[in-house]
Amino acid sequence: MTNTDLKEQLKKIIVEELNLEEIEPGEIKDDDPLFGDEGLGLDSLDAVELVVLIQKHFSVEIKDMEEGREALASIDSLADFINTRQAD
């Protein structure tokens, strides 16, 4: 899977499995913040699901705050994190 494919899949998972309304996967920019008041505006309960979804789809675990803060910043960073972990 190319990096572009991975990012598209991530956007699809986020929109469809987190039931985001009023947005299509294609509307999410790669560098949009996923959490907080800007960007997608996901919250801590979304994070619970997203972490489990990442594990389910990519067999990659996000175990703590430090990892999570970096990995869950944007689609770009999440794709990088998954690529790095899968390569290990």
Add this chain to the structure above:
Amino acid sequence: MSIKKRTETTENWSSRSIGTGWQHRFFYFLIRLGGRHIAYPFLYPVVLYYLIFRPDQRRKSRYYLDRRFPNRRGFAALKDSYRMIMGLSQSLVDRALVGICGPRILHTEFPKGEQLFNLAATGKGLIILTTHVGCWQAAMIYLSKLERPVHMLMQQDEGDIDRHYFEHSGEKNPFHIIDPTGFLGGTLEMVAALKQGDVVCIMGDRLKGAQENSLAVDFLGSPVKFPLAGWKLAAVTGAPLAILFPLKTGPDHYSIDLAEVINVNPKDARPLQRLHPYLSRYVKSLENLCAKEPYQFFNFYDMWNQDEKI
């Protein structure tokens, strides 16, 4: 751009003690001097002071008591406030007592303990939903027997009343504390802990943070917003959720009530409204507890009006 609509956050309660540092140190001194027998009598003047000369503090007891005893007026209402404030004060002494003298200083029964130990032993993870009831430190001796790492979601403000336990013991904290003010409210650490089969303790009765992560359920006659973190974790990780109430049953006796074990169907993780039936079961348990032990539910803020600051 913010795609998800966000609602305002609420910071309508604080875990800070209303007592000053020297007041706490005085009670710690009394406990070291002669334990509960010396410390308890000194609570009478302190509680009477707050009852008579601190109407702001007395009023805080009325939010809950006016719902629990809607027809009480005058002296009867004052007596209710006294019993509730005294109950909390004794609980604070008991917490410090456990910290200073160790958990065996209290005689704690856990009639359904085996059920909880078996749940933890399955390795599927276990969520213990706690409430501001009684004295959770009384349950410490049993939590240590779970034979699984225990993580507690606990905010430790400067002056936090629960922090006092750890200040005394001088021993390594047997539990891992997860800070709810950390990144994403500590959810990543909680998910990781449950996924490796650990035990996570989380408060079920106070909303801190985004109001959108809550659902309103009727409690004592009117809707109250309760946090959903525990329920969401249970749905997503498949870990069972146990509702525990550590109740004071005598001067140095506690009994841990395992009120209910709830398994949340993963299909109910979203939308959040699907968690309502599970949350309602918890609130029903809490109402039953308030009916049975009305002075052991220690919520001194208006949980029915969650926008109010204290």
